[in-house]
Amino acid sequence: MAVGAASRAEVRVLRVGRGLRGAYMGFGNTAEAAHDAVRGRRRRGVKTDGAYNRRTGAGYVSHKDGDYVRVRRRRPEGVECVPLLVETFGGLSPALTGVLREAADWRSNKLISSEYDETTWSARTWLTFVAQRISVAVQLSMAQEAVEALGLSVAADPRAR
Numbered sequence: 649m650a651v652g653a654a655s656r657a658e659v660r661v662l663r664v665g666r667g668l669r670g671a672y673m674g675f676g677n678t679a680e681a682a683h684d685a686v687r688g689r690r691r692r693g694v695k696t697d698g699a700y701n702r703r704t705g706a707g708y709v710s711h712k713d714g715d716y717v718r719v720r721r722r723r724p725e726g727v728e729c730v731p732l733l734v735e736t737f738g739g740l741s742p743a744l745t746g747v748l749r750e751a752a753d754w755r756s757n758k759l760i761s762s763e764y765d766e767t768t769w770s771a772r773t774w775l776t777f778v779a780q781r782i783s784v785a786v787q788l789s790m791a792q793e794a795v796e797a798l799g800l801s802v803a804a805d806p807r808a809r
Contacts, residue, residue: 674739682731688714734786
């Protein structure tokens with residue numbers, strides 16, 4: 649699988665219900681919804697089988713086209729649509745970890761001179777550098793979401809008075 653940078657990255661916040669699965673397994677509340685949104689899902693069973701049961705694997709699952717169904721049908725060389733998830737507390741999905749490791753291998757896990765200027769003393773490999781950048785971007789995004797949800801102004805610091 650080739651690793652390449654997309655000309656445009658699409659970042660979406662998935663708002664999913666709070667289920668118990670997320671309390672017991674990593675990405676329990678987000679991975680399935682993200683997979684369905686990006687890649688879609690195949691129909692399994694028939695409607696008379698009843699609701700799908702994760703424990704037994706029996707039941708009906710409806711068909712859903714993913715958001716990138718046109719790309720997947722054309723199957724351009726070296727292009728694969730995969731949901732790359734980051735949890736709020738810093739967890740990276742297995743798919744994202746795999747892509748980062750492939751990219752690190754391609755880069756020989758080394759920083760270029762301009763990246764040395766941007767990084768901290770604790771990130772002296774490309775993989776740790778990128779993981780820190782992703783972490784900072786996620787935390788800034790979550791802070792922005794919190795500010796907007798609370799209706800606070802981001803133009804000025806209210807403590808400045």
